[in-house]
Amino acid sequence: MQDVAIVGGGLCGLALAYRLQTQGIDYALYEARGRLGGRILGARSVLNGAALDLGPTWFWPQAEPHMRYWVAELGLDFFPQHDTGTVMELQVAQAAPLTRLAPGLHGGAQRLAGGMAALVEALTARVDAGRIRLDHALTAVLERDDHVELYFEAQGESIVRTARRVVVALPSRLADEHVRFSPDLPPELRAAMRSTPTWMGAMAKVVVAYSAAFWREHGHSGNAFVTHDKALLTEVWDACGKEGSGAALGGFLALPLPDAGELPALIHDQLAELFGTQTQDSEMHIQDWLHEAYTTSALDRAQPMVRPEELGDARLAAVYWNGRLLLGGTETAPHGGHMEGALAAAARIEAQLLEAQGAARSDAKMALEDFAPWVAQQRSRAFAAYEGQLKQALSGHRSQDLTRHCLLATVQGLYGESLAYLQTLGFPQQPTSGTDGTALTRAALAAFEGFNEELLGQALAFNRTSCAMSNFPDEHQPGADYLNLIRADLRDAWRRFAFDVHDFLTEG
Ligand SMILES: Cc1cc2nc3c(=O)[nH]c(=O)nc-3n(C[C@H](O)[C@H](O)[C@H](O)COP(=O)(O)OP(=O)(O)OC[C@H]3O[C@@H](n4cnc5c(N)ncnc54)[C@H](O)[C@@H]3O)c2cc1C
Incomplete structure (x- = not known):
């Protein structure tokens, strides 16, 4: 009998599998589809070799510390979403589109080189293949005295497996509709599962690969919005690979989709309306998530509306059946x-599994042993992150407060990522209060000693010798007032981070 059965090999289940493996916990990962990744899905263009994203495309490292942490941990390469050039707006069918400039339209969004599938591939390569069971669709979970029984449909056969604990890492509505729980789940949990729509479940996407990025050649960014009532493509963006390799456009499709036979021609027509007729070779990939049985529930098809505040009901993140049943998936995270x-x-x-099995390190200080070397590694990468911020700010035509903006973004990123990492280290969940709590916070923060000044020094030295920065005298040779402002920002970011660390270590 396995200690932990993870059901659902999407990003949540896969990342959890990898973490449990590194903690030496015995687990198996069950996945209904014949592939891992769930909503993360890629395709490789035959035409130009581009990695095409048919599920998620972007992440926002500044606001997403867990993503930032995992991208660094897995050594993945990333690049900014291409937003340079005009944005098209088509408000009236068959009229000429309006154009406008909107640099940075995607708010600092980044894409993975090799597509988002690279994240799944990197995780899959690290988890023990012998622990993965594809084509296992969970149909029921039964609580027994000291374990759970799991019923799967596996290629037409019904299979029973046992585990001490189960993590059901599926979209909440899907688990509610497809899985029988015995004893039944509390009514308030059922209600929370049903009222939590599946993010992007009611969505269809198209990516078209081309032999060249003809829109870029005409000064268009590739971004477009179509708002008239006959719109088929509602939003379009440039989906080329890093540095423009592998030309492609991506788009969201309005639902319900027209007949599959007509769809490609209608999409080409609308793209031609936006960017002008193009006669090049192209290759189209359409992904209809609305009809994916292992993503979208019947309730999602009837009530598809989703705003982040509709997700993350606290009842979804609680532990049930004396710690034997936990629910996962992005829908269980606050603002997921x-x-x-x-x-x-x-x-x-x-953290819940470690806590429940008493494997959480009894002495919280032990959990910090991994933290200091990890912070040292991040510190060594901070200057490169500053350079990346600067590059992005300059390509977004930012000219005001460049150093200040980029340093603040860099330290906020590192602090956010550090807090996310700290939260994965398996601290006991009992609060460590009083002087012990303060000592623990001090020990955690010691790894950041002198970081702000060190990074500021590196940034100023770089600015003094950088050709690009010589165009901005205030940044090239910053005055005392400007330096004071920068230091005040960095101090504030540090204070907020120190409070967050203290709250986490003392309140659990
Ligand atoms: C079109 C689209 C665009 C998106 N764009 C972005 C974006 O740009 N940026 C971003 O951050 N996010 C985006 N998202 C959201 C992102 O894809 C999800 O947040 C993330 O992939 C969810 O991972 P998960 O593990 O929680 O769930 P899932 O990926 O849904 O994983 C659940 C897994 O459970 C499996 N499963 C289902 N039923 C069963 C069963 N009965 N038994 C066993 N296994 C089962 C599924 O096959 C799946 O593998 C987008 C999603 C879509 C669909």
């Missing part, structure tokens, strides 16, 4: 929906 939510849920479950 994005991949960040799936990873936050995995971190929460890991």
Whole structure:
């Protein structure tokens, strides 16, 4: 009998599997589809070799510490979403589109080189293949005295497996509709599961690969919005690979979709309306998530509306059946929906599992042993992150407060990522209060000693010798007032981080 059965091999289940493996916990991962990744799905263009995202495309490292942490941990390469050039707006069918400039339209969104599937591939390569069971669709979970019984449909056969604990890492509505729980779940949990829509479940996406990015050649960013009532493509963006390799456009499709036979021609027509007729070779990939049985529930098809505040009901994150049943998936994370939510849920479950089995390190100080070397590694990468911020700010035509903005974004990113990492280290959940709590906070924060000044020094030295920065005298040779402002920002970010660390270590 396995210690932990993880059901659902999406990002949440996979990240959790990897973490349990590194903690030496015995687990098996069951997945209904014949592939891992769930809503993360990629395709490789035959035409130009581009990695195409048919599920998620973007992440926002500044606001998503778990994503940032995992991208660094797995050594993945990333690049900014291409937003340079005009944005098209088509408000009236068959009229000429309006154009406008909107640099940074995607708010600092980044994409993974190799597509979002690279995240799944990197995780899959790290988890023990012998622990993964594909084509296992969970149909029932029964609580027994000291374990759970799991019923799966596996290629036409009914299979029973046992485990001490189970993590059901599926979209909450799907688990509610497809899985029988015995004894039944509390009514308030059932209600929370039903009132939590599946993020992007009611969605269809298209990615079209081309032999060249003809829109870029005409000064268009590839971004477009179509708002008239005959719109088929509602939103379009540039989906080329890193540095423009592998030309492609991506788009969201309005539902319900027209007949599959007509769809490609209608999509080409609308793209031609936006960007002009193009006669190049192209290759189209359409992904209809609305009809994916292992993503979207019947209730999602009837009530698809989703806002982040509709997700993350606290009842979904609680532990049931004396610690034998936990629910996962991005839908269980506060303000979930994005991949960040799936990873936050995995971190929460890991801590709950460790706590429940008493494997949490009894002495919280021991948990910090991994923290200082990890922070040292992040510190060594901070200057490169500053350079990346600067590059992004300059390509977004920012000219005001460049150093200040980029340093603040860099330290906030590192602090957010550090807090997310700290939360994965398996601290006991009992609060460590009083002087012990303060000592623990001090020990955790010691790893950041002198960080702000060190990074500021590196940034100023770089600015002094950088050609690009010589165009901005205030940044090239900053005056005392400007330096004071920068230091005040960095101090504030540090204070907020120190409070958050203290709250986490003392309140659990
Ligand atoms: C079109 C689209 C665009 C998106 N864009 C973005 C974006 O740009 N940025 C972003 O951050 N997020 C985006 N998202 C959201 C992102 O994809 C999700 O947050 C994330 O992938 C969810 O991971 P998960 O593990 O929580 O769930 P899932 O990926 O849904 O994983 C659940 C897994 O459970 C499996 N499963 C289902 N039923 C059973 C069963 N009965 N038994 C066993 N296994 C089962 C499924 O096959 C699946 O593998 C997008 C999603 C879509 C669909």
